[in-house]
Each structure stands twice: as C-alpha cells, then as structure tokens.
Amino acid sequence: MAGAAGVGGVLWRSVGVFLGCVAACAGVVWLAVAGVVLGPFLLWPRTRAGARAALVAGARRIAGLERRRRTVFFRDRFPLHYVPQDMTVLRYVATRAYAGTVTAVTLALFGFGMVLAGVFTAALVRGRVGVGELLWQVLLGGALLFLGVQGLRSLYALDARLARDTFGPSERELLRQRIDELATSRAAVVHAVDTERRRIERDLHDGLQQRLVALAMLLGRARRPGRTAEQSAALLAQAHEEAQDVLTELREVAWRVYPSALDGPGLREALGGVAERSPVPLRLEYGLDRPLPRPVETAAYFVVSEAVTNAAKHAQATSVQVRLTMAAGVLTISVQDDGCGGADPHGTGLAGLRGRVEALDGRLRVDSPPAGPTTITAELPCA
Known part of the structure; x- marks a missing residue:
C-alpha cells in the first residue's frame, strides 16, 4: 500500500512537472507577444502606464496558474492574502519561462534517449553490435543519464524555490521558522x-x-x-x-518572585501594589474589562514592575505613566517615564523582559532617545 502510494505520488508530481513545462511555454509566448505588441507603448511615456498594467495583468494570470499548480500537485500552501509586487511577478514569469523551457527540452532529450536505447537494444539482440561498441554506448548513455537526472533535480528545486520566494513561504517553511522561534524563546x-x-x-x-x-x-x-x-x-x-x-x-x-495578588483580586490589584511601592509617582490607566489568562497576567505584572524599577533606579524619572489596553485580543502595555532616556534595549533587565514576552508570542519595543522620555511597549496575545 505504501509503495503504491509512493508511486502514485511520483506520477502525480510528474504530471505537475509536465504542466509546468506547458505553463512555461505559455509564458514564453506571452512574453514574446507582449514584447512585440506592448513594446512600443512601453517606450512612449504617455502610454507606458497602461501598457505596463496590461503586461502585469497577463503575468499575474500566468503566475496564478503556476501557484495553483504548485498547490494541487506539490501540496504547497502559501499565505492566502499575500500579493507579490509587480516586478516580482514579472521576474517569476520570465524565470519560469526559461527554466520550464529547459525542463521541457531535457524531458524531450530523455524521450529521444529512450528511443535510441530501444533501437540499440534491438540491434544488440540481433547480434549487430560488438562488445566494444556496447561498452562505449553504455558508458556514454550512463554519463548522459546521470547529467540529465541531476539537471532535472536542479530544475525541480528551482521551481519550488521560485514559487516560495514569489508567493510566500510554504507551510513547511513557516513550521521551521516557528520551531526556530520557539527554540530561541x-x-x-x-x-x-x-x-x-x-x-x-x-x-x-x-x-x-x-x-x-x-x-x-x-x-x-x-x-x-x-x-x-x-x-x-x-x-x-x-x-x-x-x-x-x-x-x-x-x-x-516575595512580591518580586510572584505577587500573591495575582491569585486573588488579580492584575489590577497587583499593579496597585507596584504603584504603592514605587519610589516615584505612578499613574495607572487600567482599561481592561475582563480577566486575562494567568501567564499573560504574570508577564504583564513583571513588565510593569521591571520597567518602573528601571525608571526609578537608572532613568532619574520623577513620574511614570502605565497604560493597559485591549484590542483585537492583544493586550498592549505602555510604560512611559520622564527620565533621561538612553535605555539599552539589549541590557540584562530588558532582555529578560523580552524573553518573557516573546515566550508568549508577544513583542517588546523600547523607545528611549538620549534626552528621554523612555517608552516601553509590550504586546501580548490573549487568545
């Protein structure tokens, strides 16, 4: 069963390669016709925009067929809402036209070689071929077969890479990127x-x-x-x-290790404790109307606590403003002080906060010009 499925997959992808050659030939025809018909209009400034739009429109139709071919026959999954730029599409169609034509020629040579191999085998069976000629033909045919197979493999990989670079990363690439991000976090x-x-x-x-x-x-x-x-x-x-x-x-x-208020009243009470213990005046704007997941609450508390501590110790701030808002399922935390600025985003404290935030698929931004003020913004998804 597995072997049959494997053979079926190879045949299915072979059909995809053949259709890619057909699409490449269509691309060659389109580029040639468009070059002849639209070339003069591309040179004239008054008609250049319209001719360029017509050229890109045709190229996008061919690229759409190529994208569908990669999805159906090679199981590639591309971002649905990703739209490549005009020059990217034109470059893809031109490159695919060349690569697909070379693939078609290589496949034709393979077919021609199979015909010659059949003729040579028939002559060998009839005794019309000597030993020396047999060895020479086997050596030459083996070398040409090796070069042809390597060429097809390279063209196959080029087809996948062009589609990935044009239509966005595939699901496999996205999964690999996700694994790298998780390992880093x-x-x-x-x-x-x-x-x-x-x-x-x-x-x-x-x-x-x-x-x-x-x-x-x-x-x-x-x-x-x-x-x-x-x-x-x-x-x-x-x-x-x-x-x-x-x-x-x-x-x-104990509060620096884990605030007990998170187990009771919640994040608002815990941040109120931060405001009470803050050595500088702190104004808290809490714009949340529903409870948050426990990991998000903990990360939000430590972001505010560490940012307020840094403002008091290093920024020489006289006031701190903390704002928490929720939009589209993302918690946004903004901590701004009126200190001297110049905070190092890669410092030990901020690097630790970035690790906490990124572990929850969030983002941390630090805006701290030399003259101040310093604004630390954290975005935490709550889905």
Whole structure:
C-alpha cells in the first residue's frame, strides 16, 4: 500500500512537472507577444502606464496558474492574502519561462534517449553490435543519464524555490521558522529564569541574611547578664524595629518572585501594589474589562514592575505613566517615564523582559532617545 502510494505520488508530481513545462511555454509566448505588441507603448511615456498594467495583468494570470499548480500537485500552501509586487511577478514569469523551457527540452532529450536505447537494444539482440561498441554506448548513455537526472533535480528545486520566494513561504517553511522561534524563546526564558534566581539569591544573601544576623546580635546583647532594664528595653526596641524591616524586605522579595495578588483580586490589584511601592509617582490607566489568562497576567505584572524599577533606579524619572489596553485580543502595555532616556534595549533587565514576552508570542519595543522620555511597549496575545 505504501509503495503504491509512493508511486502514485511520483506520477502525480510528474504530471505537475509536465504542466509546468506547458505553463512555461505559455509564458514564453506571452512574453514574446507582449514584447512585440506592448513594446512600443512601453517606450512612449504617455502610454507606458497602461501598457505596463496590461503586461502585469497577463503575468499575474500566468503566475496564478503556476501557484495553483504548485498547490494541487506539490501540496504547497502559501499565505492566502499575500500579493507579490509587480516586478516580482514579472521576474517569476520570465524565470519560469526559461527554466520550464529547459525542463521541457531535457524531458524531450530523455524521450529521444529512450528511443535510441530501444533501437540499440534491438540491434544488440540481433547480434549487430560488438562488445566494444556496447561498452562505449553504455558508458556514454550512463554519463548522459546521470547529467540529465541531476539537471532535472536542479530544475525541480528551482521551481519550488521560485514559487516560495514569489508567493510566500510554504507551510513547511513557516513550521521551521516557528520551531526556530520557539527554540530561541525557550532559551531566553531559561536565561531569564536563571537571572531571576540569581537575583533572588543575592537579595536573600546580601539583604535578609545580614538583617537577620543583626537581629540575632541585638537579641543576644539584650539577653546578656548584667544589663539593666532600660538597656534591655532599648535593645529589644531596636530588635523589634529590625524585625519589622526584615518582614518588609521579605515581603518585597516575595512580591518580586510572584505577587500573591495575582491569585486573588488579580492584575489590577497587583499593579496597585507596584504603584504603592514605587519610589516615584505612578499613574495607572487600567482599561481592561475582563480577566486575562494567568501567564499573560504574570508577564504583564513583571513588565510593569521591571520597567518602573528601571525608571526609578537608572532613568532619574520623577513620574511614570502605565497604560493597559485591549484590542483585537492583544493586550498592549505602555510604560512611559520622564527620565533621561538612553535605555539599552539589549541590557540584562530588558532582555529578560523580552524573553518573557516573546515566550508568549508577544513583542517588546523600547523607545528611549538620549534626552528621554523612555517608552516601553509590550504586546501580548490573549487568545
């Protein structure tokens, strides 16, 4: 069954190649007739536009037949709404006219060679061919057969490449591009997660750990014998204040890892927490009227949080404006500050955000001229 299907596929594609030769001959005829009839009008400026339109119209009809041939006989799938430019269509028809004519000539030579092979075989059976002539004919025929097969393979590949370049990438090419994009985004996500983990480890080691050591030292000093009640009370007050600072910093680290508000009230509440903790005034415009998918909410939160942090730390901003809108199933996040600008789109922080956004098939754009302001725009599909 599989072998029969394979033979049937070869025959079906062979019909497609033959029809390609016919279409190429039609292209040759069209170019020749159009060159003779429309040539004078193409040279005259007043009639050039009309003659060019007629030439392109005929070329588009031939290209449409070629596209249908590639779809029916070779299973190519091209973008439905893609319309090639006029010069691209003319170049395709001219190239296909040449390549298809060469293919037709090569196939004709193959047919002629088969006839000669039949005549030679009949002469061999009748004993009219000697051994030397047999070896010479076999050697020559084998070389010509090899060159002909290689030529047909090259012309077959050229036909596919011309169609792909003219009518857009096929589904196989689109799938290959998609695989490459997913591999790139996966690597970016792994890098972003590793960077985030290192940052959390640094915050815990350099921040919380040092504060806990200081808290333990204060409590130890308060427990030493010989302390008066006033000294112990003062040390305990310092320890209590230090414990509150530790809780505050621990809460900040936890929010940077994952905001608990996303599990409850949602993204709007989580962004409200970002506004409360922001060291610069933040104005939030939340234009969403329905809940978002959880991965989109998480990515949106980190885009806003990281952009606001960068504006406060590096841009010397005095105000930040955050706007969230939804259109055609795409969430658009815009974070603009009035800082000094000059943000590096390939920096560590923005590269991590780009990895998060692209992992969801989104896009991140950074507009940061040297004099400011800086605008970070993220687009996240919610389908």
